[in-house]
Each structure stands twice: as C-alpha cells, then as structure tokens.
Amino acid sequence: xxQMTQSPSTLSASVGDRVTITCRASQTIMTWLAWYQxxxxxxxxxxIYKASSLEGGVPSRFSGSGSxxxxxxxISSLQPDDFxxxxxxxxxxxxxxxxxxxxxxxx
Amino acid sequence: xxxxxxxxAEVKKPGASVKVSCKASGYTFSDYFIHWVRxxxxxxxxxxxxxxxxxxxTNYAQKFQGRVTLTRDTSISTAYMELSRLISDDxxxxxxxxxxxxxxNDYWGQGTLVxxxx
Numbered sequence: 677x678x679q680m681t682q683s684p685s686t687l688s689a690s691v692g693d694r695v696t697i698t699c700r701a702s703q704t705i706m707t708w709l710a711w712y713q714x715x716x717x718x719x720x721x722x723x724i725y726k727a728s729s730l731e732g733g734v735p736s737r738f739s740g741s742g743s744x745x746x747x748x749x750x751i752s753s754l755q756p757d758d759f760x761x762x763x764x765x766x767x768x769x770x771x772x773x774x775x776x777x778x779x780x781x782x783x
Numbered sequence: 784x785x786x787x788x789x790x791x792a793e794v795k796k797p798g799a800s801v802k803v804s805c806k807a808s809g810y811t812f813s814d815y816f817i818h819w820v821r822x823x824x825x826x827x828x829x830x831x832x833x834x835x836x837x838x839x840x841t842n843y844a845q846k847f848q849g850r851v852t853l854t855r856d857t858s859i860s861t862a863y864m865e866l867s868r869l870i871s872d873d874x875x876x877x878x879x880x881x882x883x884x885x886x887x888n889d890y891w892g893q894g895t896l897v898x899x900x901x
Contacts, residue, residue, distance in 0.1 A: 710887035712828075712888075719878055719880075719892065719893060720828065720878075721891075722887060722889050726887075763828055765828075765887065765888075767882075767885055770842055771830065771842070771844055771845070772818070772830045773830060774827050774828040776827045
C-alpha cells in the first residue's frame with residue numbers, strides 16, 4: 677500500500693493566519709490526491725481533488741498544490757470555521773489510503 | 784440533492800457479524816462507486832473497500848480481505864457492508880461515501896457507530 681504522511685500532526689494558529697499542511701506519499705501518485713476537512717462527530721468534507729481542483733462550494737481561501745510525492749494544502753487566511761482536522765488521501769492505486777491527519781487548533 | 788443515509792448504530796459481541804446499509808438518493812446509483820471508510824476513536828480514516836453498483840465488482844483493502852463483504856441492491860439504490868468475526872478493535876464509526884470510480888469521495892453518509900463489546 678502507498679503510505680501517506682502528513683506534517684505537522686498538530687498546528688496552532690490564529691484567525692487570519694496563513695496555514696500550510698504538507699502531505700508526502702511513499703511513492704509517486706502523480707496528482708491523484710484529495711484533501712478533506714473533518715469536524716468532531718461529523719463525516720469528512722471534500723475540499724480539494726486532483727491535488728489542486730477546488731470542490732464546488734468550498735471557499736477560495738483553500739488551495740492545493742503539488743505532484744509526484746509532495747503536496748500542500750494552504751488556507752490563505754484562517755477563519756473560525758476552519759478549526760478542524762485535515763486529511764489527505766491518495767487514490768493513485770486501486771486501494772486509496774489516508775494520511776494520519778493534521779489538527780488545526782486555536783492559538 | 785445527493786444524499787447517502789446509513790443505518791443506525793449497532794452493538795455486537797466479539798465473533799459476531801454486522802451489516803450496515805447505505806441508501807443513496809439524488810443521483811443515478813449505478814454511475815458512482817460506493818466506498819466504505821472507517822474511523823476508530825481518535826484514529827485516522829481507514830479505507831475498507833469499494834463496490835461498483837453497476838457491475839457488482841468489488842475491491843477490498845488487504846487488511847479486511849476475507850472478513851468484509853460489500854453488496855448492493857440496485858432496485859432500492861442501497862449498498863451494504865458486512866464485517867464478520869468482529870473484535871474489539873473493530874469498534875469504530877463506519878462511513879459510506881460516493882466516488883467516481885476508485886477516486887475522491889464527494890458525498891459521505893452520516894456514519895454508523897459499531898461497538899464491539901462482550
């Protein structure tokens with residue numbers, strides 16, 4: 677299986693901060709990567725697919741980049757609603773795998 | 784609007800089986816795969832497998848091979864996940880999610896909590 681590693685595991689930030697989360701794949705996945713936001717007790721919510729395509733209805737402050745084995749999710753100006761856990765997911769192989777998650781906390 | 788509605792919470796004893804349903808509405812059921820993903824308390828999301836509702840074809844994560852069975856009933860636009868030989872480590876929230884093939888998941892069910900306890 678392709679292993680996905682996110683960093684950091686936890687991130688403390690303030691409203692208005694620019695936030696960047698990194699996701700690394702154990703082998704190349706081209707741009708077959710998605711990002712999800714999950715809040716406590718809720719199902720994940722798709723933010724980004726194909727590494728950089730913004731899902732409909734997702735605020736433009738979210739953006740994704742990268743290809744191959746290294747990817748980033750950026751929140752340009754953190755809003756109160758953005759405090760949550762973020763997961764990357766590769767779907768290059770027939771067996772998708774997720775990163776361990778990055779929790780964005782209030783500083 | 785697209786909706787995936789899952790069956791209610793289950794409590795099972797070790798060694799038993801559980802079957803969770805996922806009813807789709809608001810789109811053509813056969814056009815999208817149904818994926819199953821679980822999340823143990825405080826843990827990462829874990830992909831279990833998918834089913835192609837059109838053909839019935841399945842793909843399972845190696846970890847669950849032999850223990851999980853995915854099926855569907857196209858007449859009622861419902862997918863099912865059955866997990867057998869339950870152990871305490873199977874206690875988790877189980878989600879179904881829609882995917883355009885083996886790809887990202889754009890709609891998710893609300894989750895079904897399965898608790899395994901003697």
